[in-house]
Amino acid sequence: MAIEHLIFPSGNLATNTGLFWCTRTREGILVDPGGEPDEILDIALRQGVCIRTIVLTHAHIDNLAAAPFLREETSCGIAVHRADWNLWEAIEEQCKELGMPVPELPEIDEEISEGTPIQFGRERADVLHLPGHSPGHCGIAFPDLEICLVGDACFAGAAGRTDLWNGNEADQEHSLDRISKLPPSWTLLPGHGPTFAPGAVARARHQRSTNI
Ligand SMILES: [Fe+2]
DSSP states (O other): OOEEEEEETTTHHHHEEEEEEEEOOOEEEEOOOOOOOHHHHHHHHTTOEEEEEEEEESSSHHOOOOOOHHHHHHEEEEEEGGGHHHHHHHHHHHHHHHHHOOOOOOOOOOOOBBBOOOOEEEEEEEEEOOOSTTTOOOEEEETTTTTEEEETTOOOSSSSOOOSOOHHHHHHHHHHHHHHOTTOOOOEESSBSOOOOGGGGHHTSSSSSOOO
């Protein structure tokens, strides 16, 4: 296996954060750094990983709070689906509504989109556009590892909510259909809480999560 990875919670809402790297080049991507940037940087340094890109499943504050510091420290890029760039720019509105401090955000460097793999070292991750929780919500898939980070589209016991900024219920239903049809052997990592299998979506979709 030429990809190694670590999954760990970060930030006040214990967002599941993923560091994936190419074992031959030590270049990696960091998915959803929700907070605690110093700790995340330490993890990358201990592994000898150079973070090439911070990738967001979606641009909610609890998925990106550590991104400004890490970008400054590592000169990595920040990649977000184009349909969530408005959310990134509306960070002040998000934070005020949630009573959270407003971070100063840099510009987004690049967009991710379905059909265009994210490169790191000699490896790549696939992008699945899974809108509903937010317009540009994406799953980040590693077929060789049989892992997909599904962000807040679905959790182990409930589907992601659609009542936040520009959420869409019809899109969410379509995205849940797609997630449920991923290979049964795959492990799905949600934005918060424990992993689950695609077969669990059928039951989870009848509940709505309160996660942001
Ligand atoms: Fe979210």
